[in-house]
Amino acid sequence: MNKTMKGSFMKILVCVKQVPDTEAPVAIDAGGRWVGPVFSFRMNRFDEYALEEAVLFKEFQHDVAIDAVSVGPERVQAVIRRAMELGADTGVHIEISREGYMPPEVIAAHILEYARNKGYDLIICGAMSEDCMHAQVGPLLAEMMGLPSLTAVIAAHMREDGCSLDIEQEIEGGLRRRFELVLPAVISVQTGINHPRYPTLTNVLRAKRQPLKRIMAREIPLMNRFGFREAATVKQGVMITGSMREQAREVVRILHEHAIL
Amino acid sequence: MDKHIVIIAETGATAALPVTYELVTLAAAIDPDHIEIIVLGTDCGDIAHEIAGRTGLSVTAVSTSVEYTPELWKDILSRIIPGRGPDLIVIAHTACGQDFAPGLAVRLGTSCITAVESFSRTAAELTFTRAILNGKAHMDIVPDLSPCVVTVLPGAFEAYSAAPRAPGSIEFIQSDAKPCKIMPSGMSHPEEEDAIPLNEAEVVVSAGRGIGGPENLDLIERLAARFKRSAVGGSRPLCDLGWLPYRQQVGLTGKTVSPKLYIACGISGSPQHVAGMKNSQLIIAINKDPNAAIFQVADFCIVADLVEFIPLLLDEQDGTL
Numbered sequence: 001m002n003k004t005m006k007g008s009f010m011k012i013l014v015c016v017k018q019v020p021d022t023e024a025p026v027a028i029d030a031g032g033r034w035v036g037p038v039f040s041f042r043m044n045r046f047d048e049y050a051l052e053e054a055v056l057f058k059e060f061q062h063d064v065a066i067d068a069v070s071v072g073p074e075r076v077q078a079v080i081r082r083a084m085e086l087g088a089d090t091g092v093h094i095e096i097s098r099e100g101y102m103p104p105e106v107i108a109a110h111i112l113e114y115a116r117n118k119g120y121d122l123i124i125c126g127a128m129s130e131d132c133m134h135a136q137v138g139p140l141l142a143e144m145m146g147l148p149s150l151t152a153v154i155a156a157h158m159r160e161d162g163c164s165l166d167i168e169q170e171i172e173g174g175l176r177r178r179f180e181l182v183l184p185a186v187i188s189v190q191t192g193i194n195h196p197r198y199p200t201l202t203n204v205l206r207a208k209r210q211p212l213k214r215i216m217a218r219e220i221p222l223m224n225r226f227g228f229r230e231a232a233t234v235k236q237g238v239m240i241t242g243s244m245r246e247q248a249r250e251v252v253r254i255l256h257e258h259a260i261l
Numbered sequence: 262m263d264k265h266i267v268i269i270a271e272t273g274a275t276a277a278l279p280v281t282y283e284l285v286t287l288a289a290a291i292d293p294d295h296i297e298i299i300v301l302g303t304d305c306g307d308i309a310h311e312i313a314g315r316t317g318l319s320v321t322a323v324s325t326s327v328e329y330t331p332e333l334w335k336d337i338l339s340r341i342i343p344g345r346g347p348d349l350i351v352i353a354h355t356a357c358g359q360d361f362a363p364g365l366a367v368r369l370g371t372s373c374i375t376a377v378e379s380f381s382r383t384a385a386e387l388t389f390t391r392a393i394l395n396g397k398a399h400m401d402i403v404p405d406l407s408p409c410v411v412t413v414l415p416g417a418f419e420a421y422s423a424a425p426r427a428p429g430s431i432e433f434i435q436s437d438a439k440p441c442k443i444m445p446s447g448m449s450h451p452e453e454e455d456a457i458p459l460n461e462a463e464v465v466v467s468a469g470r471g472i473g474g475p476e477n478l479d480l481i482e483r484l485a486a487r488f489k490r491s492a493v494g495g496s497r498p499l500c501d502l503g504w505l506p507y508r509q510q511v512g513l514t515g516k517t518v519s520p521k522l523y524i525a526c527g528i529s530g531s532p533q534h535v536a537g538m539k540n541s542q543l544i545i546a547i548n549k550d551p552n553a554a555i556f557q558v559a560d561f562c563i564v565a566d567l568v569e570f571i572p573l574l575l576d577e578q579d580g581t582l
Contacts, residue, residue, distance in 0.1 A: 020394070022395065022529065023550065025552075026394055026397050026398050028398060032401075034398070045498075103372075104363075105372050105373075130395070131393060131394055132393050132400075133375075133376060133391075133392070133393060133531075133532075134375050134376070135359050135363075135375055135376070136363040136373060136375060139331070139359075139360065139361075139362075139363040139364045140363045140364070140366075140367055140373075142364060143335075143363070143364035143367035143368065144367055147442075148331075148332055148442035148443050149331065149360075149364060150331065150360065150443065151331075151356070151359055151360045152356045152359065152360065152514075166446075168449065169356065169360070170356060170514060171355070171356040171357065172355060172356060172513070172514065173515075173516070174450070174507060174508060174510075174515065174516070175448055175449070175450060176448065176449045176450075177329070177356075177445070177447075177448055178445070178446040178447050178448065178449060179330060179443050179444060179445055179446060180443070180444040180446055181442065181443055182441075182442040182443070185442070190514075191497065191498070191501040192500065192501040192507070195503070222405075223371070223372035223404075223405060223406055224372055224374070224402050224403060224404050224405055224406075225402070225403040225405060226400055226401060226402045226403070227400070227401045228393070228398055228399070228400050228401075229398065229399055229401070230397070230398050230399075231392070231396055231397055231398055231399055231554065231557065236556060236557060236562075237544070237546070237556060237557075237558075237559040237560045237561050237562045238560065238561050238562065239556075239562045239564070240561055240562065240563050244565055244569060244570055244573055245573055245577070247563050247565065247570070247573075248570065248573040248574040248576070248577040249577050251545060251561070251563065251574055251577075252574070252577045252578050252580075254545070254561060255522070255578075258521075258522070258543055260464065260488065260521060260522050260543070261487075261488075261578065
């Protein structure tokens with residue numbers, strides 16, 4: 001593995017998102033607004049891989065600064081601190097005063113406001129957020145900043161020249177497309193690109209007391225109208241009931257009926 | 262209400278991928294009279310003929326200097342598209358589509374709506390629907406800007422199959438756009454195939470995060486072993502955890518399967534997973550969460566902890582042999 005960038009300082013920005021716990025109940029109000037949950041949040045799993053990738057670059061080349069940024073209400077500070085526990089040197093909170101859904105183009109525009117002219121060599125995002133699954137913030141941000149971007153990145157290594165990356169992009173059917181990507185650039189990483197570690201005690205203690213850089217977000221106009229609703233159970237299958245033993249018996253009967261056993 | 266639609270074809274090495282024809286179905290449902298297709302590639306002439314022949318639609322074949330890069334595709338498309346004045350640009354929600362569509366939207370001064378699964382329309386406007394929260398809820402989006410870029414989830418629409426009266430016209434363009442910041446450097450196949458490939462198995466028993474720990478994979482394997490020509494599959498998170506190799510992943514970024522029987526064990530049913538297994542002939546889902554989205558595609562649903570349920574199932578099966 002080669003993550004070395006020869007003889008120069010490297011600045012990485014990792015974009016992290018706070019998402020509702022997978023098990024948390026969905027709350028949508030009568031007006032089609034997505035209002036909950038109001039507790040039970042954690043870091044988007046894809047972003048844990050994004051952070052670990054930044055930490056790997058730092059491990060192989062010591063002169064690397066990692067900033068982690070998140071956009072949202074005060075509660076998102078929890079994932080920014082989590083990012084610092086996982087190895088980010090600095091946490092940046094772009095503060096939005098209200099709760100509620102934010103489209104990817106708005107999130108990207110907020111990050112752009114902060115990140116432009118900061119001299120980041122590499123911006124790493126997760127491939128998508130687990131809650132909204134737009135898979136857009138990375139490529140949108142890249143285009144807004146005039147940077148090249150690759151998504152579904154499953155391997156990223158510094159090239160000999162120290163100013164470009166060898167990238168493997170995961171495509172359908174388990175194949176990989178390979179690219180050379182000139183820095184500065186934005187990559188959106190797939191889960192599985194690395195093995196995220198647990199936080200070290202030093203980082204946990206540091207994340208507790210180190211202040212965050214806080215920026216008040218400006219208003220970004222919306223480009224689309226949207227509403228939410230709980231999934232209609234279009235084709236709800238037959239619910240097998242009874243004791244667990246009775247259910248097992250019923251499944252065996254069904255398998256016989258379909259001539260599979 | 263006329264809607265001019267541009268479809269960007271998704272192609273393999275020698276043919277258009279099935280999703281291209283699914284995009285045509287969506288477009289034809291919106292406005293069958295104003296559709297055109299753009300196909301890009303180093304050598305896309307034959308594919309352009311195939312598409313024009315199967316759909317009867319006019320096709321623009323753009324011959325590129327190198328293989329796909331998102332930068333090159335955005336450069337070419339942002340030059341070609343504005344002159345054609347579309348209201349809607351339709352792209353497949355594949356690795357490639359997800360890669361270039363959002364940036365293309367920015368270049369066209371508009372927004373992108375990704376992973377669209379269905380749409381509805383009124384006289385004045387189109388509404389696109391996509392899944393969120395692993396399929397537990399839906400999001401309806403009405404674009405306010407024109408053109409609008411949408412990416413469509415593979416498998417969401419049937420492939421277009423109406424026989425055309427005559428093949429569509431083909432316009433050939435030689436693009437002189439050169440890669441600048443992103444250079445393509447070929448393809449790789451990271452893993453060898455299984456002895457019995459997942460997509461040829463007649464029974465697939467798949468595990469998701471709900472199995473709890475890798476020690477419970479043994480239950481999945483024992484269940485699979487009860488069937489002839491069976492294979493063990495898994496959801497993306499399970500492969501990410503390293504509990505199963507990626508070649509056993511079922512879903513959009515893994516394998517697409519349509520076995521006689523698919524048993525989903527502890528799988529939540531994200532659209533990405535469902536896209537890879539929904540055409541199975543019989544689907545049985547076991548999940549602790551009664552609201553799991555997998556129950557919407559399953560024929561038979563069991564709300565149970567599979568660590569308790571599978572041993573009982575194996576036991577009951579023994580009793581009937």
